[in-house]
Amino acid sequence: TQLLEQSPQFLSIQEGENLTVYCNSSSVFSSLQWYRQEPGEGPVLLVTVVTGGEVKKLKRLTFQFGDARKDSSLHITAAQPGDTGLYLCADLTGGGNKLTFGTGTQLKVEL
Amino acid sequence: DAGITQSPRHKVTETGTPVTLRCHQTENHRYMYWYRQDPGHGLRLIHYSYGVKDTDKGEVSDGYSVSRSKTEDFLLTLESATSSQTSVYFCAISESITGTYGYTFGSGTRLTVV
Numbered sequence: 001t002q003l004l005e006q007s008p009q010f011l012s013i014q015e016g017e018n019l020t021v022y023c024n025s026s027s028v029f030s031s032l033q034w035y036r037q038e039p040g041e042g043p044v045l046l047v048t049v050v051t052g053g054e055v056k057k058l059k060r061l062t063f064q065f066g067d068a069r070k071d072s073s074l075h076i077t078a079a080q081p082g083d084t085g086l087y088l089c090a091d092l093t094g095g096g097n098k099l100t101f102g103t104g105t106q107l108k109v110e111l
Numbered sequence: 112d113a114g115i116t117q118s119p120r121h122k123v124t125e126t127g128t129p130v131t132l133r134c135h136q137t138e139n140h141r142y143m144y145w146y147r148q149d150p151g152h153g154l155r156l157i158h159y160s161y162g163v164k165d166t167d168k169g170e171v172s173d174g175y176s177v178s179r180s181k182t183e184d185f186l187l188t189l190e191s192a193t194s195s196q197t198s199v200y201f202c203a204i205s206e207s208i209t210g211t212y213g214y215t216f217g218s219g220t221r222l223t224v225v
Contacts, residue, residue: 033213042201042216088154097142097205098169099214103153
């Protein structure tokens with residue numbers, strides 16, 4: 001069974017700071033996805049990365065996929081309170097488009 | 112936004128009673144999923160469906176059953192609710208078996224079993 005470990009578990013920072021969160025897998029990722037979940041809502045897809053070494057940018061968010069496709073990072077530049085939420089990584093598991101999720105990084109950005 | 116709704120949003124029920132949660136989509140996506148989310152465990156797959164009357168078990172399926180008689184509806188039933196089933200339940204839909212488009216989630220159902 002694939003295990004996805006995310007770190008740190010909790011992160012509290014001030015507005016304007018930069019941060020990086022990580023996702024590591026016990027096996028090679030098939031198709032890594034990052035989601036953000038706000039309180040009282042379901043997760044929302046941010047990005048999908050497939051190719052080793054791939055880097056994708058989404059405004060102030062930069063997603064990097066490790067060359068060996070067993071790790072990924074999410075870097076946020078100049079964090080804003082609106083970035084507050086639970087960040088989840090997920091990977092396709094076996095067949096049938098089933099996603100396995102990590103336990104997430106809870107981010108709080110304060111004014 | 113994709114049309115996916117869950118009902119009810121909140122429910123309190125007594126141990127031993129049956130409970131049915133509903134997921135309804137208007138996107139005509141083939142794939143539908145039920146997850147539960149618990150502190151320390153993240154999101155765990157309960158059951159999923161590839162199409163009408165085509166369902167399969169996930170990693171935490173004990174005590175749960177599902178039905179999909181129409182493309183748009185995916186029902187999750189707790190036959191006899193237990194306190195360990197207190198959780199937040201999320202339904203998700205996907206149009207691609209490759210995962211390219213990711214999942215779209217509903218807003219969740221918070222279930223408390225007392």
